[in-house]
Amino acid sequence: MMLKIGRWFGWAYTGYTFLFILAPIAASLVFSFNADRFPSLPLKGFTTDWYGGTFTDPLVIEAFQRSVMVSVPVALLSTILGFCAAYCDFRFDFRGKSLFSLLMLLPPTIPAVIMGLGMLSYLSRIGLAGEVWAVLISHVVIALPFAMAMIRLRLAQMDSALEEASWNLRASPAQTLWHVVLPFCKQSLVAAFLITAAVSFDEFAVAWFVSGLNETVPVRVLVFLQGQVSPVINAIGTAVFTSSILLVAIGMAFSGMGKAKRAAADTPAQPVGGALVTNNGLSL
Amino acid sequence: MSNTSRRRWPLLLPPLLWQLTFFLLPLLFLFVISFWSVVNFRLEPDMTLKNWDFMLSRSSFWSAYGHTWSLALGAAVVTTCCSFPAACSLAFTVSERTRKLALMFLVVPFFTSYLVRVYSWQAFLADNGIVNALLAVVGIDGLPMLNSDFGSLVGYVTLALPLVTLVQTMGLAQIDRNLIEAAHNLRAGPVRTLFEVIIPLAKPSLVVGALFAFILAFGDFVAPTYLGGGAPPTLSNLIIDTTKSGQQWPRAAVVAIVMILTLVLTSIAAVRLAYGRRK
Numbered sequence: 001m002m003l004k005i006g007r008w009f010g011w012a013y014t015g016y017t018f019l020f021i022l023a024p025i026a027a028s029l030v031f032s033f034n035a036d037r038f039p040s041l042p043l044k045g046f047t048t049d050w051y052g053g054t055f056t057d058p059l060v061i062e063a064f065q066r067s068v069m070v071s072v073p074v075a076l077l078s079t080i081l082g083f084c085a086a087y088c089d090f091r092f093d094f095r096g097k098s099l100f101s102l103l104m105l106l107p108p109t110i111p112a113v114i115m116g117l118g119m120l121s122y123l124s125r126i127g128l129a130g131e132v133w134a135v136l137i138s139h140v141v142i143a144l145p146f147a148m149a150m151i152r153l154r155l156a157q158m159d160s161a162l163e164e165a166s167w168n169l170r171a172s173p174a175q176t177l178w179h180v181v182l183p184f185c186k187q188s189l190v191a192a193f194l195i196t197a198a199v200s201f202d203e204f205a206v207a208w209f210v211s212g213l214n215e216t217v218p219v220r221v222l223v224f225l226q227g228q229v230s231p232v233i234n235a236i237g238t239a240v241f242t243s244s245i246l247l248v249a250i251g252m253a254f255s256g257m258g259k260a261k262r263a264a265a266d267t268p269a270q271p272v273g274g275a276l277v278t279n280n281g282l283s284l
Numbered sequence: 285m286s287n288t289s290r291r292r293w294p295l296l297l298p299p300l301l302w303q304l305t306f307f308l309l310p311l312l313f314l315f316v317i318s319f320w321s322v323v324n325f326r327l328e329p330d331m332t333l334k335n336w337d338f339m340l341s342r343s344s345f346w347s348a349y350g351h352t353w354s355l356a357l358g359a360a361v362v363t364t365c366c367s368f369p370a371a372c373s374l375a376f377t378v379s380e381r382t383r384k385l386a387l388m389f390l391v392v393p394f395f396t397s398y399l400v401r402v403y404s405w406q407a408f409l410a411d412n413g414i415v416n417a418l419l420a421v422v423g424i425d426g427l428p429m430l431n432s433d434f435g436s437l438v439g440y441v442t443l444a445l446p447l448v449t450l451v452q453t454m455g456l457a458q459i460d461r462n463l464i465e466a467a468h469n470l471r472a473g474p475v476r477t478l479f480e481v482i483i484p485l486a487k488p489s490l491v492v493g494a495l496f497a498f499i500l501a502f503g504d505f506v507a508p509t510y511l512g513g514g515a516p517p518t519l520s521n522l523i524i525d526t527t528k529s530g531q532q533w534p535r536a537a538v539v540a541i542v543m544i545l546t547l548v549l550t551s552i553a554a555v556r557l558a559y560g561r562r563k
Contacts, residue, residue: 007373013369021389027404081299085300092291104299106307113523113524117523117527117540119306125313198394218397234400237399237400241396
C-alpha cells in the first residue's frame with residue numbers, strides 16, 4: 001500500500017518535472033500566436049502577425065541565411081574531424097591518447113563566455129575576428145566533440161573482426177576504412193551531421209563575441225532580448241524549434257531506412273538518442 | 285609498429301591540429317594577454333601584473349566571485365534534489381519502454397534555444413506574469429520573482445535539469461536490483477534502503493550530475509542577466525561588461541582564468557568525491 005502511494009507520488013512528481021521542462025517551450029509556442037505584444041495571461045486572440053513581421057525583417061532574414069551558411073560547413077567539418085578523432089580513439093593505441101581524447105572532448109565544458117573571450121582575442125590577433133569565418137571556426141571547436149562522441153559510440157558496436165577480415169582479404173587500411181568502417185558508421189555520421197548543425201544553429205554566446213556585425217539567428221535573438229519585450233522572439237524560437245525537430249525526425253527516418261530492417265533492428269536510432277544525452281548537457 | 289603509426293597520422297593530425305590551434309591556443313592566449321596592457325583602446329604586448337592587481341584587489345570582484353559561487357552551488361543542490369525523485373521514479377518504477385520515451389522527452393529542450401526559454405520564463409515570473417496570475421486565483425498576493433536570485437535559479441535549473449535527470453536516471457538504472465531486494469529482505473525500510481543502499485550506489489551519477497549543474501550555472505550569463513536582473517553581477521556578467529564596454533580584454537582575461545581555475549579545482553574535488561574512497 002505504502003509502496004503504491006509512493007509510486008504514484010513519484011509519477012506525479014515526474015509529471016511536474018516534465019511540466020517544468022516543457023512549460024517555457026509550450027508558452028513560447030502559445031504566445032507566438034497571441035495578439036497582445038506583452039506575454040501575459042488572459043490571451044488576447046489569435047494572430048500570425050509576429051511570424052509575418054519576423055520573416056519580412058531583413059535583419060532576421062540575413063541572420064537566417066548566415067546561420068545556414070555557417071552551420072552546414074560546421075556540420076560537415078565537425079563530422080569529418082569527429083570521425084577521424086573517434087576512429088583514432090577506437091583503433092589505435094599511442095602515448096598520450098587519453099590526453100588527446102581529453103583535448104577533443106573538453107570544449108563544451110568551458111563556459112561559453114570564456115571561449116568567446118579567448119576566441120575573440122586570439123582570432124582578432126590573426127585578423128579573423130568579426131568575420132563569418134570566426135563563427136565557423138569556433139563552432140567547429142564546440143561541435144566536434146559531439147560528433148566524436150556519437151561516432152565513437154557507434155564504433156564501439158563494431159565487431160573488430162570485421163576490419164580484420166577485410167585486411168585478411170587484402171584490402172588496404174584505407175580501403176577498409178572506406179568500404180567497411182564508413183558504411184558501418186553511416187547512420188551515426190548522418191546523426192552527427194544533423195546534431196552538429198543544430199549545435200551551431202543554436203550557439204549564441206561565442207558567436208556573439210566573435211561575429212562582429214555578422215549576426216546569426218541566435219545572436220539576433222539575444223539582441224532582441226536586450227531590447228524591450230518582443231513577441232518576435234517567440235516566433236523565431238517556435239520556428240527554429242519546429243525545424244530542428246523536423247530535421248532530427250528526418251535524420252532518424254533516414255538512419256532507419258539506411259540498411260534495411262536488420263541494421264535498423266540492430267541499432268534502432270540508438271546513436272542519435274545516446275549522443276543527444278551527451279549533447280544536451282554540454283553544449284550551451 | 286611503425287606501420288600503425290604511419291597509418292594513424294593522417295587520421296590523427298587533422299582533429300589534433302584543429303583543436304590545438306583553435307581551442308588550446310586561444311585559451312593559452314587568454315593567459316598571455318592577462319599580462320598585456322591596453323593603450324588607446326588597443327592591445328599592446330607587455331609583461332605587467334597590473335591587470336591582476338586591478339581585478340584581484342577590488343572587493344567588487346570578490347563579491348561577484350562569492351555571488352557566482354553561491355548561485356552555482358545553489359543551482360547544483362537544487363537541481364540535484366529536484367531531479368532525484370523523478371530519476372528514481374523513472375529508473376525503478378516504469379517499464380524500459382516508458383523510460384526510453386521519457387528520456388527522449390528530456391532531450392526535447394535541447395532543440396529549443398535557451399534564450400527563448402529564458403524569455404519565456406520572464407512571462408511566467410514577471411510581477412504581473414503567469415505564476416502570479418495563478419497565485420492570485422488562490423488568493424496569494426503577488427510575489428516578486430523576476431530580477432532576483434530566485435529568477436537566476438529558475439534559469440539555471442531550466443538549463444541543467446534535463447541533463448541532470450538523464451545522468452541520474454542512467455546511474456540509478458544500473459544499480460543491481462538484487463541489492464535493493466536484499467535490503468528489503470533484511471527488513472530495511474524504504475528510507476533506510478534509500479540512504480544506505482541506493483544513494484551510496486548512485487553516488488557517482490549524483491555527484492557528476494551536480495557537477496554538470498555547477499559548471500553550467502557558473503558560466504551562464506543569460507539567466508543572471510535576464511532573470512536575475514544583472515545585479516549584483518556574476519563573473520560572466522563581469523567578463524562581458526569588461527570586454528564589451530571597456531575594451532579591457534586583459535582584465536576580462538584575469539576573470540576568465542580565475543573562473544577556469546575554480547572550475548578545474550571543483551571538478552577534481554567532485555571526481556574525488558564521486559569515485560574515491562568507496563567502501
